[in-house]
Amino acid sequence: MTVSPFSDLPLPQALLSNLELLAYHEMTDIQAKSLPLILEGRDLIAQAKTGSGKTAAFGIGILFKLNPTYFAIQALVLCPTRELADQVSNELRRLARFADNIKVLTLCGGAPMRPQIASLEHGAHIVVGTPGRIRDHIGRGTIDLSHVQTLVLDEADRMVDMGFHEEISGIVSACPTRRQTLLFSATYAEDIRKASAAFLQNPTEIKVEAQHDGARIEQRFYDVSDKGRNAAVAQLLNHYKPVSTLAFCNTKIHCRELAAELRAQGFSALALYGELEQKERDEILVLFSNQSCSVLVATDVAARGLDIQSLGAVINVDVSKDTEVHIHRVGRTGRGQEKGLALSLCAPNEKKWVKLIEQYQKGPVQWFDLAPLEAAPGQALQAPMVTLLIMGGKKDKLRPGDILGALTGDAGLSKDKIGKINVFEFITYVALHRDSAKQAYAQLSEGNIKGRNFKMRFIAAT
Numbered sequence: 001m002t003v004s005p006f007s008d009l010p011l012p013q014a015l016l017s018n019l020e021l022l023a024y025h026e027m028t029d030i031q032a033k034s035l036p037l038i039l040e041g042r043d044l045i046a047q048a049k050t051g052s053g054k055t056a057a058f059g060i061g062i063l064f065k066l067n068p069t070y071f072a073i074q075a076l077v078l079c080p081t082r083e084l085a086d087q088v089s090n091e092l093r094r095l096a097r098f099a100d101n102i103k104v105l106t107l108c109g110g111a112p113m114r115p116q117i118a119s120l121e122h123g124a125h126i127v128v129g130t131p132g133r134i135r136d137h138i139g140r141g142t143i144d145l146s147h148v149q150t151l152v153l154d155e156a157d158r159m160v161d162m163g164f165h166e167e168i169s170g171i172v173s174a175c176p177t178r179r180q181t182l183l184f185s186a187t188y189a190e191d192i193r194k195a196s197a198a199f200l201q202n203p204t205e206i207k208v209e210a211q212h213d214g215a216r217i218e219q220r221f222y223d224v225s226d227k228g229r230n231a232a233v234a235q236l237l238n239h240y241k242p243v244s245t246l247a248f249c250n251t252k253i254h255c256r257e258l259a260a261e262l263r264a265q266g267f268s269a270l271a272l273y274g275e276l277e278q279k280e281r282d283e284i285l286v287l288f289s290n291q292s293c294s295v296l297v298a299t300d301v302a303a304r305g306l307d308i309q310s311l312g313a314v315i316n317v318d319v320s321k322d323t324e325v326h327i328h329r330v331g332r333t334g335r336g337q338e339k340g341l342a343l344s345l346c347a348p349n350e351k352k353w354v355k356l357i358e359q360y361q362k363g364p365v366q367w368f369d370l371a372p373l374e375a376a377p378g379q380a381l382q383a384p385m386v387t388l389l390i391m392g393g394k395k396d397k398l399r400p401g402d403i404l405g406a407l408t409g410d411a412g413l414s415k416d417k418i419g420k421i422n423v424f425e426f427i428t429y430v431a432l433h434r435d436s437a438k439q440a441y442a443q444l445s446e447g448n449i450k451g452r453n454f455k456m457r458f459i460a461a462t
């Protein structure tokens, strides 16, 4: 593999130094392929799997052209969901840290209009949002897109799936014709090409093959009967005991059924699928990422775009008939330099899909036996953390430090017993080591946080 340092690109020194601070020492494949073209100002259709660093690719492109002393919306990024928009905004803010005063504004549905309008009046350089809400602002005349130089359609395939085509058309017409348009997606380039032809000018198409590093990710296949699938998942979890597992099913119904069966056996398992409300989805993802939930059972679409740092294992509860989807699933484990484990359950009628996988990866897959897998001695797999929900958040001026202080003050908990703290508008989630949970609850509910008493309760993935 060739190493491509960011310093190969004509970027300002301050931006390069900031990338070093973020520990982005070299470009990912998609960045190395797309950034030279992006910096030249070309339109692009870029396809690469989740977790490949697409945000920084367009983020660096946006910042390269941006003039911080000019107060106008110079870049617009459209994302399919609020959650992805938040993720993109956070990454853009990290990338923009090298310069003072670059304002990134997130505009999504589900939030009140008025504060968004006030923020727009205040001025922003980059807007990240969902198509419906941006369209609303255009309709009300509260957003001026006439200075946009860079328009990004992120997770474009999913936006098309979600039926946003009309909104996007409207938004594109509100942007200047002279602009750069960058389209990013994880799959299905063909549909996207058709749907977006009108938005792009002579685009270059780039694609990073969804091939993953076979040396780092261990793939194991197991024969199962259709009926034995869910039991096999439990067997694998008890044997390998990964701290965090993403288990993929083809349908929402199967996701819910499997998560419920696992919970009944004492696993901390939750299901993630398309039709959840945003609040439920937020909570599930918080519990999974703070290690209060050890198994997330998800459909492919629902898991798309999520930036999940470290996954001990991926389980393919069924083999996907789409080989790229399979490769994409497997690639979610073993990110960065970590070793990955991908376990696939295959019923007799799915053998034909395994053949396709073997053709794709140009070599046979390895088969293993379920029967000899016994649970490693000790308890059944349990998540190491539990989550305390506090009924107070940003609106109450709570910050993670306040909660940390309240927990560790007055001979309280030691810091290593406290995990992630996620502060939302009205609520906060605090991850605590299972064995310190009671003490933490007592400490917080008997004492106070910043002189105030907040209601709180434990939420569980069981």
Ligand code: ADP
Binding pocket: 023, 024, 025, 026, 027, 028, 031, 048, 049, 050, 051, 052, 053, 054, 055, 056, 305, 307
């Ligand atoms: P995608 O949009 O392709 O799914 P993201 O943009 O969310 O991927 O990036 C996935 C993760 O990789 C993020 O946590 C991001 O901070 C990190 N990342 C991006 N570029 C680099 C890089 N060049 N070196 C190291 N980490 C990177």
Ligand code: MG
Binding pocket: 054, 055, 154, 155, 305
């Ligand atoms: Mg992305």
